[in-house]
Amino acid sequence: MDSLAAIKQTFFQECEEQLAELESGLLAIEGGIQDSETVNAVFRAVHSIKGGAGAFALDDLVRFAHVFETALDHLRAGLLLPSAEVTGCMLRAADVLADLVRAARDGGSVDAARCKALGEELAALDPDGAGTVPETDDGMDGIDFAPVLVELDDLDALPAPSGRHFTIRFTPHPDLYAKANDAAVILREITRLGDATITCDTSDVPLLSELDPEGSCLSWTIRLRTASDAAAVREVFEFVEGDCDVAISAEAEEDGEDLDVAALLARLQGEVAGETAEATAQQLIADETPLPGSEVIDLSEVRRQGKAHEVAPEPASKPEATAASTAAPPTIRVDLDRVDRLIDLVGELVINQAMLAQRVFEAGLARASGVAAGLDELEQLTREIQDSVMAIRAQPVKSVFQRIPRLVREVAALTGKTVRLVTEGEATEVDKTVIERLSDPLTHMIRNAIDHGLESPEARLEKGKPAEGQVRLSALHRSGRIVIEVADDGAGIDRPKVKAIAARKGLVAADAVLSDEEIDNLIFLPGFSTAASISDISGRGVGMDVVKRSIQALGGRISIASRPGEGSTFTMSLPLTLAVLDGMVVTVAGQTLVVPLTAIVETLQPKAVEVHGLGGAARVIAIREHFVPLIDVGRELGYRGNDADPLDCVALLVESEGGARNALLVDAILGQRQVVIKSLEANYRHVPGIAAATILGDGRVALILDVDAVVARSRSDAASHETFLAAAG
């Protein structure tokens, strides 16, 4: 049983390879590479998975793979053209297949409805419009091998060959398959009666283009040496009576042509020669990797054997792809809840360590003392544990990057540009929660790079650049954050144009003197769109400001570097996890608050001349000639009844949703710190104006300010105030 499990594991490892090949093949086909080698590789990938799955009786997988295979076969035969619709469907089918494989491996479940829907979709691709889903293997399988589980202990238990010889001619009708019977099963039953030599007659197999996928083209001649009588032989065919032609004739002994089970298994259609089944199996084992005590033939062995016989119409492309060379590192799957619990505990440890450090400091123990040294070590260990625990949840960005080639092709097709995508650092890891929310902004950025960044092929040639534009997508770790860059080698940002548009839209004063950097950043303003015509791809005015907002929501930052004529680079820097946050610790009316650092643009000390009253209670502050609303955080949160004197306070210039700027008034800034985010909702409920809580080094809970909510609240307060005044007046 252990060896079976090992073989099964090998099968799943191979499945992973096949799935990767399937996907890259499909992507290549979608990209216009339609040579037979690619199509065959895709077909083979699905077929191999199906074959292996059959051996392990993974019925769901076999069924789906079969439908998929049928559709791919039409593609291979040229009956189906690889339109965007077809390849799209197939790519989705590849996802389902991957899900099924994983479900089979890990015992999980798959979305049955999705699986079924795609199965039907695939079946609907049938150029004959038949759209039916054949339930069993049919003549199609003659094209390639179909491994069958061979239980050698059965063979060991064979009755001693003796007595009668029969020649059986077995020709199934299409009805036999339609009734969900399987010729292979019947043949196996016959082999149980005695020594059987099975020859497959493929003379009726038509050309692939004429092949009826639901037809029956194969027949078999079986020479059987058995102790049983003719009635017993006939009984084997009892279930398929009427659905096949069976001719059984008793015969004088002849032991000439024998059965090579391996070849039979590998290619049902194949010419066969060899010894008895048992001998062949032994020979097979001896020929290839010795598998003493093995009860089951390794599929890869069978496949290799099949190739060695050179009977395949198309040889397998990756015969060397054995498990050993591509084995994934050993992994275990752990419940996410457990990991989260561990992360919580480590968070507590970090807080505790900080508290301990503070107490030691307060106790006035000298730096040189043993206590302080031990504390330093503890701190280092704690950080290491935290990093390691965070690494458990980390995933490579590959899962997001993988979707990009498809997007690039789509956008390139829509814009009529030719684009080459270069990706780097796919293995860079980042927390799962970040990965999940990375896809949308990245999609926007790639679209923008192609649509706005790259010039048309003609314009590029004029400038002496290659007609094909390049978009480089890269990821790397830099100082505890992940940095993702989208760079194009297009025209760069047309600064005079950007400034003119911004001025026209009233986003900036027409005579404002702006640095290059400031002009570049204008494109992040809401409602800004440089595209001359609104295209399908971008330019709906929801472009870069949305990107910026979603990146900020993740606690990230985005910046642009652009050189006219050489291209632009958008760089986003994101935290590696959403469990911690870089914050500015401030005090407001005696309370300690944390303001997310990503929201803060700058901090300043208000001067008397800069603060102006505006209407009733509202105040604004002049920042380089711009008037920005001044919001007293203490008052908004109800910590104090009256507005504080701005001159005693510090103003934090924050950028909130939509790019609007506001100045938040706080009493003092204590410092900058990375804090562990703690939910308030877990034991209480959402508090307006507060995003979450954290625990500071002194063990006290500090609240994390929700900048957008505080700004929005100050607006609605003012509104209700004015309504009240209007009603009163």
Added chain:
Amino acid sequence: MTESQKNHGRRKADLTRAYELIAFRIGAQEFCVDIMSVREIRGWTPVTPLPQSPGFVRGVVNLRGAVLPIVDLAARLGFTAAEPTARHVIIVTQIGEQVVGLLVDAVSDILTVTDDLVQATPDVASEMAKTFVRAVIAVEKRMISLIAVDHILPEPKWTGA
């Protein structure tokens, strides 16, 4: 959740037998909660006040890494809000899926009571009594009110911003 269900089930089953309660004092009155819902009892520590919260929610404290809201039970029950000192006590209580700290004057007793001692809350005019007192228990000529803990936390009426 399972824990509280279990507690609930146990409470029901125990109604016919003896069950244990933690009694505490708020002003001159005595109250109690099921001992099975009590996680721990702590001394008062300064809280971080929460903006936009009802007066009886004093704020939050750090309970070994979790954020624990503190409900001033005196204020909640309609008495004058407590002025907590180091002698005040926080009873950390499991309410449904949440853990909440109840601020009380002092823990007075651990009672083992049987069903026959438990009476329905007398029909008085007090809204507070109807809402927060599940039953009253007569022990040694004292009257101890059994708190309906699930009504202690405010309704989450505005969960949005």
